[in-house]
Amino acid sequence: MLMTMTTYSCPRCRVQAPADALTWCCPQCRGPWDLEFASAPVSLKSLASRVNSLWRYEEALPLATEIPHVTLGEGRTPLVPLTDAVSAKLDFLMPTLSFKDRGAVMLAELARRLAQGGGLRRVVADSSGNAGTAIAAYCARAGLDCVVYVPDGTSPKKLEQIRAHGARLTVVPGDREATARAAREAADEPGTFYASHVHNPHFLHGTKTYVYELWEELGGVLPDTVVVPVGNGTLLLGAALAIEELYGHGLVDTRPALVAVQAEAVSPLAAAFHAGAEELTEPAPVRPTLAEGIAIPNPPRARQILRAVRETGGTFLTVTEDQIHAAQLDLARRGLFVESTGVACWAAVRATAPRPGLTVVPLCGAGAKTGLSPSSTYRA
CATH class of the missing domain: 3.40.50.1100 (Rossmann fold)
Known part of the structure; x- marks a missing residue:
């Protein structure tokens, strides 16, 4: 049997279900679950001797109660500078070539x-x-x-x-x-x-290790700005979880701003954010885009995503198809071949005024998965 004390809960209806059930959504609203889970502080000094996968952050993970775990050695991806103020985390070097x-x-x-x-x-x-x-x-x-x-x-x-x-x-x-x-x-x-x-929500507790790795790599601090691509928001919400845990445990002094990036062609969350809305009122029209992985017209966790960005003092940015294509070519010429969805954050950072301090962008998927994006197919 599943040995865990975690419980699913619906953020809207407050309905609960045991995490060892096969109930995949709230039975009342059919919305996504949250997880009732309290992390413990991770000791930075202890990490050097731990397993070389995301299971190293066992105090922060809801399924780290038994060993051995399923693993392919995931996590621990490199953090490399792109400019003096911007670094990229190479999550396309995961076992299946994406941050997922x-x-x-x-x-x-x-x-x-x-x-x-x-x-x-x-x-x-x-x-x-x-x-x-x-x-x-x-x-x-x-x-x-x-x-x-x-x-x-x-x-x-x-x-x-x-x-x-x-x-x-x-x-x-x-x-x-x-x-x-x-x-x-x-x-x-x-x-x-x-x-x-x-x-x-277990997926979000996996993606939060992205930020735990940044914290470890940077010696116990976080970047000033964390830029993430957003479709269904799984990386952003995981990042928000990690930031709150690290801050709540006193392991960081400040919270970085979360900057969310969407393709201009399908950007319902960006539109809602800049309109001051707390959630989506209707799905966005579906249009072709090079960033197909984040072209989600009606993300189920929209309300949570919008709140997470606002609470960190972040914002939403959008990128055009030409900007995506140019960013993919630019990264390739720097030695990094990334799929078109995975370059959206770099495209956004290149097109905007720099924010103070260190900014980190994820390169989420390998270019070998899709090839080089066309330069004009998706232009309006």
């Missing part, structure tokens, strides 16, 4: 423990590519049966990677939202664990 490994390892570990208790027959995930490849890889590592739902038009290289890990693919006609609906229907079947990087 941070959350996928947590979901696979949870599913492994659920399977040990009986009643779990398969894992289901939906993705535009990177989350699906990560879930497929970590389910393979854990010996779990996995089905990944992807939208029609997903990169062939990502489909090949998912199949190579042994997962079964279900290609859904239509867009990303249609794919999510199909996966949710499958997730309601008995014995199914929905490894949703959006709805399951």
